[in-house]
Amino acid sequence: MTVKNILLVEDDEVFARAISRALEQRNYSVAHAQTSEQAKQLIQSDGFDYAILDLNLGGETSLNLIPVIKHKLTGIHILILTGYASIATAVEAIKLGADNYLAKPADADEILSAMLVEGNSDIPEPSESSKLEPMSVRRLEWEHIQRVLMENNGNISATARQLKMHRRTLQRKLQKRPVAK
Numbered sequence: 001m002t003v004k005n006i007l008l009v010e011d012d013e014v015f016a017r018a019i020s021r022a023l024e025q026r027n028y029s030v031a032h033a034q035t036s037e038q039a040k041q042l043i044q045s046d047g048f049d050y051a052i053l054d055l056n057l058g059g060e061t062s063l064n065l066i067p068v069i070k071h072k073l074t075g076i077h078i079l080i081l082t083g084y085a086s087i088a089t090a091v092e093a094i095k096l097g098a099d100n101y102l103a104k105p106a107d108a109d110e111i112l113s114a115m116l117v118e119g120n121s122d123i124p125e126p127s128e129s130s131k132l133e134p135m136s137v138r139r140l141e142w143e144h145i146q147r148v149l150m151e152n153n154g155n156i157s158a159t160a161r162q163l164k165m166h167r168r169t170l171q172r173k174l175q176k177r178p179v180a181k
Contacts, residue, residue: 022108055082086146
């Protein structure tokens with residue numbers, strides 16, 4: 001059995017250690033990077049089969065790593081893992097070449113399941129009940145803010161102006177975790 005290599009880009013050291021340990025127990029080899037720069041150095045020296053990228057790396061996005069990784073390692077499968085999931089960032093990640101997107105908290109089995117999906121066509125369709133259930137107003141607000149933030153390339157001040165909202169109010173909203181539905 002060949003050991004598959006995983007690049008884990010995660011700035012939360014405790015979470016990275018726990019996930020690395022769990023993946024290594026499942027016969028995967030894990031190389032951990034805490035920053036985009038460390039990740040770029042690792043992809044120059046090692047061959048990876050999979051990459052798990054935390055979307056938010058200490059205030060910066062890891063989305064810019066996707067094209068770099070895809071260019072260097074053409075057959076790699078990329079999973080975006082985030083505590084601040086939104087439709088806008090999911091769409092952007094998939095457009096850039098990520099194979100899947102998973103919201104935290106997630107355990108090793110959920111991560112492996114999401115990571116091993118061979119392209120988006122294998123992702124199961126949502127059940128009928130989840131298709132019919134509308135999003136809450138709070139979730140719609142979160143999604144709208146994320147979309148406008150993406151349109152403004154992450155610029156908080158420009159986003160606040162466009163939303164006609166005080167910058168500090170927007171920052172407070174962005175610090176909160178999104179509601180589930």
